[in-house]
Amino acid sequence: MTKLIGNAVVGQSGGPTAAINATLAGVIRGAFENSDTVKKIYGMRNGVEGLLREDLVDLNEFFADESKLTALEHTPAAALGSCRKKLPDPDSGDEIYEKLFNIFKKYDIRYYFYIGGNDSMDAVAKLSRYSEKCDYEIRFIGVPKTIDNDLEGTDHSPGFPSAAKYIAVTVGEIIRDCAVYTTKAVTIVEIMGRDAGWLTAASSIGRVVNGIAPDLIYLPERVFDLDRFYADVAAALERHPNVVVAVSEGLRFADGKYVGEGTQSGVADAFGHKYLAGTGKALELAIRDHFGCKVRSIELNLCQRCAAHLQSAVDVEESLRVGRAAVAAAIDGVSRVMMGIQRVSDEPYATEIDYSDISKIANMIREVPDKFINAEGNNVTDECARYLLPLIEGNTEPEWKNGLPVYCII
């Protein structure tokens, strides 16, 4: 195979994570380490949207001082910015692809790295398909990231372990906080995950470490039944006064309606606005009505995807590794793939980086498997906690200054 010499471009897309910049740092390090082949690496601002505007950052120049790359590894959210652009079917709409390929040619871009989740992999798959019609050689590699952990083709997605660690630690703290009073109270923690319950399942990890975990855990992989929920909570309140429940934002009733969907009628606030309750809020109100006890709902919200101060060391190491491996694979001639992490062993935890055909991965959703959910559908199994446990291992050591973490802002 002849060596493909030229430039590279890297972008980030979709929702941020606490480790997406570690992957970016890995790709940049990979390019720097192969500067005989990858002459220059550009960053696209705001993903493919920025690329279309030719809004490119010269990363060789920006990271001439390599110490900035270490800060980048610990900087939350997408340092290059992000977008949620859906590309058209490459067999019908040619215009945008022609524009992109002209930009590739103009900047001599031979390597395209796109860090993202399902929608981003769809964009890479489409670019790959379109490239089959072109006589310009360019290699496309998707690099996975998503806190949702719902990508196929990988044991877990970079970004998920840090979110899982944040959730496990935070829910543990909430449980301790709730334990201080003796009056009956129910606390509902709403966790991200529209279609897959991985993040909510992560709240269970304490159970196999220190016994501190929610009493009940509900995932979107199971139909949510309100009467069964009341019975579960009643049984938990019999055991101790401070019941903590973890729920996925994506819980649905048997009729397919989201638990947090609500009706839009009625006036609810001081300004006369109508609005929807979230899943946690809806269940808070349901419990208050049914039990008349103290209830509180807590939405972990954005914090669960951007808490870089609580990165998992395993996640950052793997995110870096998968970024580097993407560059190595592309130089070796690989294209039209998504990189993946395969678990070789649980104890000691060990992984290998590989890749799979991106057309077979994009737009699939990997749910929490049956064996990870208990028979009652109100908790996860110990097997699930064991799958999650090694992912949250280790803390990173970002630089702190004046009591705050130091970020790399590109």
Add this chain to the structure above:
Amino acid sequence: MTKLIGNAVVGQSGGPTAAINATLAGVIRGAFENSDTVKKIYGMRNGVEGLLREDLVDLNEFFADESKLTALEHTPAAALGSCRKKLPDPDSGDEIYEKLFNIFKKYDIRYYFYIGGNDSMDAVAKLSRYSEKCDYEIRFIGVPKTIDNDLEGTDHSPGFPSAAKYIAVTVGEIIRDCAVYTTKAVTIVEIMGRDAGWLTAASSIGRVVNGIAPDLIYLPERVFDLDRFYADVAAALERHPNVVVAVSEGLRFADGKYVGEGTQSGVADAFGHKYLAGTGKALELAIRDHFGCKVRSIELNLCQRCAAHLQSAVDVEESLRVGRAAVAAAIDGVSRVMMGIQRVSDEPYATEIDYSDISKIANMIREVPDKFINAEGNNVTDECARYLLPLIEGNTEPEWKNGLPVYCII
């Protein structure tokens, strides 16, 4: 002065913090270091409620292995449990006081340490007053803790610096997360503080460190005006697309009504429940209606008071010190006081521990002073950020096991 030899009791009360157990560890260490005077130290479970039930823990026995005290320093929430019991006026209701003093006599308790906020100091003040009528010598010391930082008689309250650090770090992460997209969006972060805006002000700290801080900050010390708010947000949106606003939960309109109060009419969710919006949610809806842009509200909720994984090292050191100093003062004959921290210098940051008459402190609310709030009432001053800055300095190093922090559960 004759030495008062006997036992001590310590309790925690009110809302938990991330450092209240460090203060407890300080009191316990102080007692252990003075075992010639303080023969034994008991912990009351759930504050004075547990004391009334004689639900006492022998802390000499529990902490025979002193390494547990180090874990205690890093354990969130009140390890002895808490309560919100209001004691009656000591001049009218004698029954409960008689009961308490009989328990003091039964257990030979000569030292009473109560770690808490305003309500807890009220309880200590009342016990102190009642004790004037008794011929049983016992010394009462209040040890401050509150994330709200609204106690008089101290430069700041133990527990506040850790909450401030959590808020500064988390809001910084949220701002980075919000910065990734190019579409106009407003993110509202609701922070605790019903009557005083200290915690919300803490979101500003990044401004003097790395320039990462909310565009707008609203404290309950200023009347909230919706039209001015719209104008502020419009101006901020002119400057950049991703506007982040920090608001205190206790914001009120000119008529005294809470912004988050809402009306209770109307049906709002799938179950037909009526409910109140919080401040953040109410403003989210107002902005959506007024600007039609993307809006999100985030409530930091319990996490801001129990995030022991993000303790301020200064806070833990001071919390320990104030606990120890309480014991030393009591042995020296001091009673009917609340301990306090006085700032001696900003650079280098230095503090001294002292105490003041508890009857002059209980039930007062220390608000954010005028000089800390800008003229427009939509942000804090640099002077405020400088007051806060040294408090969040340094990270603690709790023990971690299997990716989770190790707690001391009493």
